[in-house]
Amino acid sequence: MLITDQTTGPISVAAYMRQCLTNPESGYYINKDPFGTEGDFITSPEISQMFGELVGVWVITQWMAQGRPPNIRLIELGPGRGTLMRDMLKAFQSFPPFKNTIVDICLVEASPTLRMSQQRMLCDAAATETEEFMSSTSRYGIPVKWYGNLKEVPRDVTSFTIAHEFFDALPIHQFEHTQNGWREVMVDYSVPQEKTPLSLPGQTRSFDETPKFHLTVLPYSTPSSKIGPESSPRYKNLSVNSKIEISPESWDVAKELALRISEQKTPQAPTGTGSALVIDYGPAETIPVNTLRGIKGHHFVSPFEEPGTADLSADVDFTSLKLVAEEEGHVAVHGAVEQGDWLHALGIGARATMLAHQQTTPEGKDRIAKEYHRLVERSGGAMGKIYKVMAFTPRGTQTPVGFGGGVIDSDEDVD
Ligand SMILES: C[S@@+](CC[C@H](N)C(=O)[O-])C[C@H]1O[C@@H](n2cnc3c(N)ncnc32)[C@H](O)[C@@H]1O
Incomplete structure (x- = not known):
């Protein structure tokens, strides 16, 4: 995949990630x-279910x-195979007053391949496509619709949104604070100086001359290096x-x-209705x-090798999400708390x-114990x-x- 542009020079880490992950032809998530x-x-x-x-x-609480x-x-952002939504819907069947309210x-899914996996996971009915969205009906009779961007999803009713391992796939920019001010770290490529023999001497191409991607700090400022690190007092005073x-x-x-919550006001709920739950990895x-990393075959790999063939992700900056949601979205933000604690409070032990x-x-009992430990282990x-x-x-x-708002059940630990 050719992803740098020889006429414009190096590209931002964000542009590199976007191409590697969601390029419509060869992005990592698009075809597999x-x-x-x-x-x-x-x-x-x-x-585990x-x-x-x-x-x-x-969500019911x-x-x-x-x-x-x-x-x-x-609403689910980046639903993968649709497994999380399938297990949520199964759980909702025990709470008819709630399940009957789901319109x-x-x-929200960028990958056509994963949209089809989600459709198979959740629906018996075939999918239909209009200009606006793909749609089908879930096994429980609830309409299911697919969108490419959260902004396309209608805002007419209260929404409960889940984003599990979605934010870590969103592009990041990297910056370094130099003596001359903030500079953006970019992705460039060059032909390796140390030549690695590929084949026997005498053959037409005997060295690995494949251009290699690497990071480079721009020597001058750019609009994003002026705006990005200047955007928050959190960055301004860093050494x-x-x-x-x-x-x-x-x-x-x-x-x-956040706005989807604060805008859904009613006389009974003057600060809005609905919630969003974000679960991901990153510092609280x-x-x-x-933190940019490649993951392939359950191992960390260089994010610059064979672009488009490895998952790329970066730690989620939970504090920045909190600041934006509180200040611009006018909601209350809770956490981030550790997944193990959160699952215990929800009653995973029981x-x-x-x-x-x-x-x-x-073997069955052992499998459940292993799943439990894997999810909560610290x-x-x-x-x-x-x-x-x-x-x-809502505020x-x-x-x-x-x-911190109470627990669902006594939490007996599983051996
Ligand atoms: C790491 S997977 C997580 C999948 C699922 N939530 C899970 O935990 O099993 C990331 C998901 O987000 C989707 N995705 C990544 N970038 C996206 C974007 N910019 N817009 C919409 N979906 C995206 C991927 O196709 C995939 O479904």
Whole structure:
């Protein structure tokens, strides 16, 4: 894939990520299903049904806390295979008063391949396409619609939005604070100076002369280096040699999610209705630095090797999402808290114990215990610690479950 432009020189890390991930012809997400043991990575909803069920329970607690709005929309950003939504919908079947309020499910997905996986996961009916969106009907009779961008999803009813491992795929810009001010770190390419023999001498092409991508700091300022690091007091006072990553695209989504909540005002709910739940990896408070990574075959790889063949992601800057949502979206923000704590507050221990009791074989019981531990484990770089959960809710409403606002169930630990 040719992704730098010889007429314009190096491109931003954000432009590089966008091309690698969502280029309409050869982007990583566009033509393949990267999930599972055969794929490049595994996500929490793919590890266990408990994850989607508990996200579903959280949505119901929010709906109840907000006076049970009569018509609601479920939105998921980057639904992958559709597993999380499938498990949420299954959980909703035990709560008819809630499930009967769902007017539609709107999935925001860039990949045509994954849209088809989601359609197969959620619907028996075939999909139809109009100019505006692809649509089908879920097995539970709820209309399902696909969009390429959250801004295309109608804003006419209360929405409950889930973004699981979505923000980490959004493009980031990198900057370095030099003696001369902030400079953007760009992606450039060059032919390797140290030549690696590829074939026997005498053959026409005996050295690896494939251009290699690498990072380079621009020696001059650009509009984004003036605007990006100047955009927040968090960056302004950082010392020389500091590096930062910022994701204006993520801020835009966070603002849109928040406005969808604060704009849904009713006389009974003067600060709005609906919520958004963001689950992803990244620091709860600090600014991400040098976190761009490639993931292939369940291993970290260079983000610059074979562009378009590895997943690229970067840590989510939860504090920046919080600032944008509070200041520009006028909502209350809760967290980020660690996934392990959040799942415990939602009752994962009790749910795992119940599922383990339903298993008829030792292998079945062992599988449930392993899934539970994988989701909540905190030691080292385990998922229960590195994944964080953040919620946006209407201002002035009660603190949500999982963020200090009470627990669902007694949390017996599974062996
Ligand atoms: C890491 S996967 C997570 C999938 C799923 N949420 C899960 O946890 O299993 C990222 C998802 O976001 C989608 N995606 C990535 N960038 C996107 C964009 N700019 N717009 C819409 N969808 C995007 C991908 O196609 C994929 O479905």
